[in-house]
Amino acid sequence: MEIYGKINKPFWDDRPVAVIGGGPSLLDLDYDKLRGAHVLAVKGSIFHVPWADAAFGLDFNGSRDKLASVQSRVYLAVREDQLAGAGLPSKNTTYLKRLDGQGLSDDPGVIYGGGCSDFGAMQICIHKRAKQIVLFGFDYEARWSAWAEHFRVYVPYLTAHGISVVNASPSSAIGCFQKVALRDGIAICANGKGS
Structure with missing residues (x-):
């Protein structure tokens, strides 16, 4: 039986x-404004x-049983x-094959971990064919800062495919994406269109 999905x-x-x-900048975020x-x-x-449409993680630190109940x-x-x-996997969970390192997978069943779930989440967006991504x-x-540098691997791919990424965490150490104020990130999402 194949355990991995895509x-x-x-x-x-x-x-x-x-x-x-x-991150702590979420304290001021009204999630309903992202609908x-x-x-x-x-x-x-x-x-x-x-x-949310989906959740992603390299692990869920003891929350796996609770995940079966999310929609x-x-x-x-x-x-x-x-x-x-x-x-x-539970009926709402898809296992993806995880590879170590800061690579970028073209296979929709494979994710590079990059050391943290945030890094892998970017690949979910790419596999879902996102054109505008706003990070909160x-x-x-x-x-x-060392982990923040891992995100640079995405820049050539994003540029080549016309994918825009903005980081609505203005004090973030991730320097390879345009930074915007929290309210501007919310506005991009609420307007339902890219900047």
Whole structure:
């Protein structure tokens, strides 16, 4: 029996995609204002935005049982050596094959971990054919600057495919994407169109 699945329809090329990380800048975010966009919740953010289109994580730190009760599709990137302990996915969960490193996969069934779930979440958006991505809670303070640099691997692909990414965390250490104020990120999502 094949445990791994893949990302497929519905695609997210019709509206902006709001990706909800876990940084402290989310304290001022009214999630309901994002309802004009597709929403991808990273890890525990799904419990703050239960109506999100999907959730993604490299792990969910003890929340796996709670995930079975959310209405959203849950994508979980699992290494082959972890499959035995992962058990069968619940009906709303799709296991994706996880590879280590800061690569970018063209295969909709494979995700590079990049060291954190936020990095992998960007690949979910790409596989869902997003054209406008707005990052929320991707704060990556100075102490995370090495991980923030991992996101640079996306720039050539995004440019070549006409995909726009803005980071609505103005103090973020991720310097390869345009930074905008939280309210401007919300406006992009609420208007249902790219900038």
